[in-house]
Amino acid sequence: MAxxxxxxxxxxxxxxxxxxxxxxxxxxxxxxxxxxxxxxLRRHLYTDEGKLRSFVNVYVNDDDIRYLNKExxxxxxxxxVSIVPSIAGGSAGVAAPPVSLSKEEIxxxxxxxxxxxxxxxxQLKLKNAKVxxxxxxxxGAPLGMYLAAAGVGRIGLVDFDVVDFTNLxxxxxxxxxxxxxxxxxxxxxxxxxxxxxVEIDRHxxxxxxxxxxxxxxxxxxxxxxxxxFPTRYLVNDACVLLGKPNVYGSIFRFEGQATVFxxxxxxxxxCLYPEPPPPGLVPSCAEGGVLGILPGIIGLIQxxxxxxxxxxxxxxxxxxxLLYDALAMRFRELKLRRNxxxxxxxxxxxIRELIDYxxxxxxxxxxxxxxxxxxxxxxxxxxxxxxRGDSFVLIDVRETHEYQICRIDYAKLIPLxxxxxxxxxxxxxxxxxxxxxSGVRSAKAVDFLKQAGFKKVRNMKGGxxxxxxxxxxxxxxx
Amino acid sequence: MIRIEKPxxxxxxxxxERTFPKECCGVMLGLDGVVRQAVPLANAYxxxxxxxxxxDPQDLNRVDSQAxxxxxxxxxxxxxxxxxxxYFSKRxxxxxxxxFSYVVLSVKNxxxxxxxxxxxxxxxxxxxxxxxxxx
Numbered sequence: 001m002a003x004x005x006x007x008x009x010x011x012x013x014x015x016x017x018x019x020x021x022x023x024x025x026x027x028x029x030x031x032x033x034x035x036x037x038x039x040x041l042r043r044h045l046y047t048d049e050g051k052l053r054s055f056v057n058v059y060v061n062d063d064d065i066r067y068l069n070k071e072x073x074x075x076x077x078x079x080x081v082s083i084v085p086s087i088a089g090g091s092a093g094v095a096a097p098p099v100s101l102s103k104e105e106i107x108x109x110x111x112x113x114x115x116x117x118x119x120x121x122x123q124l125k126l127k128n129a130k131v132x133x134x135x136x137x138x139x140g141a142p143l144g145m146y147l148a149a150a151g152v153g154r155i156g157l158v159d160f161d162v163v164d165f166t167n168l169x170x171x172x173x174x175x176x177x178x179x180x181x182x183x184x185x186x187x188x189x190x191x192x193x194x195x196x197x198v199e200i201d202r203h204x205x206x207x208x209x210x211x212x213x214x215x216x217x218x219x220x221x222x223x224x225x226x227x228x229f230p231t232r233y234l235v236n237d238a239c240v241l242l243g244k245p246n247v248y249g250s251i252f253r254f255e256g257q258a259t260v261f262x263x264x265x266x267x268x269x270x271c272l273y274p275e276p277p278p279p280g281l282v283p284s285c286a287e288g289g290v291l292g293i294l295p296g297i298i299g300l301i302q303x304x305x306x307x308x309x310x311x312x313x314x315x316x317x318x319x320x321x322l323l324y325d326a327l328a329m330r331f332r333e334l335k336l337r338r339n340x341x342x343x344x345x346x347x348x349x350x351i352r353e354l355i356d357y358x359x360x361x362x363x364x365x366x367x368x369x370x371x372x373x374x375x376x377x378x379x380x381x382x383x384x385x386x387x388r389g390d391s392f393v394l395i396d397v398r399e400t401h402e403y404q405i406c407r408i409d410y411a412k413l414i415p416l417x418x419x420x421x422x423x424x425x426x427x428x429x430x431x432x433x434x435x436x437x438s439g440v441r442s443a444k445a446v447d448f449l450k451q452a453g454f455k456k457v458r459n460m461k462g463g464x465x466x467x468x469x470x471x472x473x474x475x476x477x478x
Numbered sequence: 479m480i481r482i483e484k485p486x487x488x489x490x491x492x493x494x495e496r497t498f499p500k501e502c503c504g505v506m507l508g509l510d511g512v513v514r515q516a517v518p519l520a521n522a523y524x525x526x527x528x529x530x531x532x533x534d535p536q537d538l539n540r541v542d543s544q545a546x547x548x549x550x551x552x553x554x555x556x557x558x559x560x561x562x563x564x565y566f567s568k569r570x571x572x573x574x575x576x577x578f579s580y581v582v583l584s585v586k587n588x589x590x591x592x593x594x595x596x597x598x599x600x601x602x603x604x605x606x607x608x609x610x611x612x613x
Contacts, residue, residue, distance in 0.1 A: 007542055008551035009577040018546060043600055044577060053600070055575040057535050064535075084539050085577060088523070089570035090501055090530035091559040128524055153524055199524075218527075220520070 002030050004081045013040035027058055027081060028071030045083070057084045062312065067121040101127065105197055109151055122311045127153040127197075129310045132219035134158045134207055134235055136187040138285070138295030139225035139249050139302065141173035146303045147223075148191035148198050152310070155191070156201040156219055159183045166478070170292035207231055209354035212238040221309055223247040223302055227285055229276045230357035236261060236269035237354055240345045247305050249298040252282075254291050254326040256298035259317050259336065260305055262345065266318040271339040276361040280440070287440075291326055298324065375446060377458040379467040382433055386410050392431040397445045398464075402437065406476045408467060416441045419448060428454045435460035435467070437478075479511060479609040480554065480579045480595050486516040487612045491590045493518035494558035494583045500527035503557040505541045506581065507550040514550065517541050530569070531557050554579030554595070561586055564594040566605045574598035574605060581610065 001021050006014045014020060015038065022037075024030035031052075035042040045056055052058070058065045059082040065073045075081070101109065101123060112118040118126075129152050133140055136159045147155055161183045163174045171183075178186035188200045203215050207226075212234055216222055221244050224235045232250075239246035239262040246261040248269065261268045301322065308314045321334040343350045385392055396403060396411040403413050414422050416436070426432060432454060434442040439462050446459045460467070468475040482490070486506065493502045493516070503521055506513040519541070521527050522534040533555070545552050555578050559565070564584040566574075574580065576598050584591040593612065598605035 005542075007577065008545050009553070011551070047601075054602070055573070059535075059539070082539055084535040084542075085575040086535060086573070087503070087533040087538065087555050087575060087578075088531060088573040089557055089567065089580075090523075091562050091567055091569075128522065130524070217520075 001077060002075045002079045002081055004030060004034055005083070007083055007085070010041060010044055010083070013044065014038045024075060026069075026071065026075060027060060027065050027073045030075065030081060031058070031071070055085050055087075057086050058082070059084060063121055067119070067124075100124075102197075105151070108195070108197070112151070117313050118311060122313070123151060125310050125312075126151045126307070129221075130154040130156070130219045131306060131310075132156040132158065132216050132222045133225060134222065134231070135225035135227070136171075136173060136183045137161070137167065137225060137227065138170045138251060138290065139299040140187070141171045142296050142299035143223055143225055143303050143306075144173050144187050144191050145194055146300060147306060148195045148200075150303075150307055151195065152198060152306075154199045154201065154219075156203060156215070157184055157187055158203040158205065158207050158215060159187070160204055160206050166286075170290065170295050172296070207234060209234060209356060212354060213242060216244065217242055219244065221245045221247065221306065223306055224249065225299065225302070227251075229282075230361045230363060232269060233276065233360060234354065234357045237344050237351060240268050241353070245309055247302045247309070249295075249302045251285070251290055251294045251298050253288055254294065256294050256324045256326075257321055258298055258301040258305070258324075259321045260309070263309075263316060263318040265338065267336045267338040268342060268345040270344050271342045272321065272336055274339075274343070279362045287437075294324075294326055297326070375458045376461045377433055378461055379435075379470050382435075382460055382467075383471045385433075390431075392433060393426065394433050394435065394460075395426070395445070396464075397434055397436050397442050402478075405478050406464060406468075408435070408464065408472075408475070411435065416445055419445055423449070423452055426454070428452075428456075431456045431458075433458050433460050436463045438463040438465050479611070480506075480513065480581070481511060482506065482513040482516075482581070482610070482612040483508075484613050486513045489516040489518065490556050490581070490583065494556075494585050495588055495590060497521070497558065498585045498588045499560045501529065501531040501558050501560060503531040503533055503555065505533075505538065505552055506554045506556060506579070507541070507545045507548070508553045509550060511553070513553055515548075516556065517544070528560060552578070554581060556581040556583060558583045558585050564592055566594070566596045566598075566607075570596075571598060571602055571605055574602050576600045576602075579608065580605065 001023055004020045022030045022033050024033055047053055060073055060079055109123050112123050131152050133143055133155055136144055136157055163178045163181050163183055163186055165179055173190045174186045184202045184204050216238050222239050224246055226232055236246055245263045248261050249258040305317050308316055319336050321336050323332045340347045394411040396413045397416040399415050434445040436442040442459045446457050449457045465477055468477050493504055501521055504516055504518040506516050508514040519533055519537045521531045523530050523532040542552055559582055564582040580596045583593045595608050595610040596605040597608050
């Protein structure tokens with residue numbers, strides 16, 4: 001006995017019933033039996049020649065019978081047969097969407113096609129799928145390469161950055177030859193080399209509250225490969241507002257996490273983190289470092305979930321936060337729930353449009369140049385002081401392993417964390433200049449020393465990176 | 479004749495205007511020739527969407543079960559014609575389904591201009607206009 005779901009407009013021809021239970025060994029048999037019982041239905045489903053009308057699609061459970069055995073598709077006890085019209089049209093004549101694979105594509109995807117979980121039906125789902133990939137950096141690199149290889153038909157890349165040497169330790173979609181090129185061009189070139197049968201949209205922009213909905217609305221799902229809190233909240237809120245799943249991943253040093261947000265009924269990023277951390281508390285990869293392989297692992301977990309969502313296969317990573325620790329080589333899972341009080345995906349959402357995420361994350365508006373801080377000194381001036389033989393102390397507050405990468409010979413190393421216990425090595429009568437990698441930690445050191453009663457303390461602006469740019473290019477940047 | 483209640487109509491117009499210059503599509507739910515609810519759907523066509531739309535059958539299936547659950551029926555489908563009139567094109571006819579009313583919204587320069595409704599026949603040979611009342 002199979003259950004046939006009657007589409008609502010046809011119920012009037014089937015005794016007003018929602019569904020009909022009928023015996024039959026094949027789809028063809030139960031449809032014949034249905035239309036002989038309800039003669040008025042027949043002309044809606046079949047032509048005078050007895051063929052299914054071109055606009056009638058028949059599904060057994062979730063599978064289109066065109067990719068099974070058509071009307072000879074066998075039925076099992078308890079199968080559900082759905083009749084779904086195909087609806088299309090438009091103001092002009094253009095080709096219909098792909099309903100088949102070329103000979104070349106069949107060969108290319110043969111290892112997918114022979115698995116029943118993917119098969120022709122699944123590979124066509126991949127071909128017709130549209131995925132937005134935010135960022136083509138650490139996470140975006142493996143994502144872009146594998147999603148293209150898997151045959152995801154249209155991939156929209158969003159990035160505005162340029163490849164630099166520090167990217168190459170992990171962003172394997174770009175090569176040494178690409179340094180200085182737009183990441184979009186370099187990534188698209190690699191992806192199209194892997195698979196010329198996919199389409200790549202290049203969105204050369206930062207994702208903002210003004211453009212996010214416009215860019216993301218054309219895609220079925222969104223993969224977040226970004227590395228900062230404002231964009232993460234922006235992607236989350238845009239996905240919730242548009243009703244599109246957000247395949248999330250993040251990485252830091254040796255640890256990563258991944259999950260699927262904004263899936264119907266599931267939690268969103270704000271259910272997990274209602275508020276952003278205070279600015280500066282969580283270091284970025286540029287500040288804290290990252291194991292180059294880590295984004296490969298996390299990005300591929302995201303790619304796997306993306307493909308599963310498109311195929312409708314397996315158990316999606318929804319309501320579960322997967323945590324990965326590379327040093328311990330362990331995976332753990334935390335349960336997540338949708339928060340009914342969530343301001344964006346809750347039962348009574350307060351946020352119904354995109355907001356200013358820079359402000360939300362406490363980051364000052366980039367448009368306003370920060371006022372020069374009293375107590376800053378330019379690296380060029382520091383160099384002049386050294387050359388003149390001025391009496392002053394230069395302290396380097398970076399960590400020992402950073403000191404091993406590069407140093408200014410004149411400087412004395414006192415890592416920021418050691419400063420309180422080593423402050424007696426300094427004399428408050430001396431003029432003191434502090435530096436670090438880019439100027440953030442040394443500003444903290446200056447604050448600390450001032451509170452400790454030091455008066456003549458200044459911060460070398462831009463740190464050793466600025467020193468390399470302005471004073472001594474032989475000092476390597478990292 | 480098909481009558482579209484104001485909230486549903488507003489949903490259709492704003493979906494059409496927001497999707498401009500691409501074609502939008504969606505489903506109309508209601509009872510006895512009165513549309514009470516419009517459900518905007520994504521245009522699933524993978525090529526240029528400025529003059530063509532495709533509905534994902536899975537979306538349609540989902541909306542149909544949603545309608546069942548609410549005691550409503552799928553009365554018809556709607557789509558937009560960006561920067562041209564609300565005629566029933568040859569391409570519309572070739573892809574039509576006789577079960578539904580087809581409402582076509584003309585959107586010009588991003589603003590709704592006018593609309594018509596059509597009832598295609600079984601054989602996709604013709605689609606007579608039907609009376610459309612909205613708002």
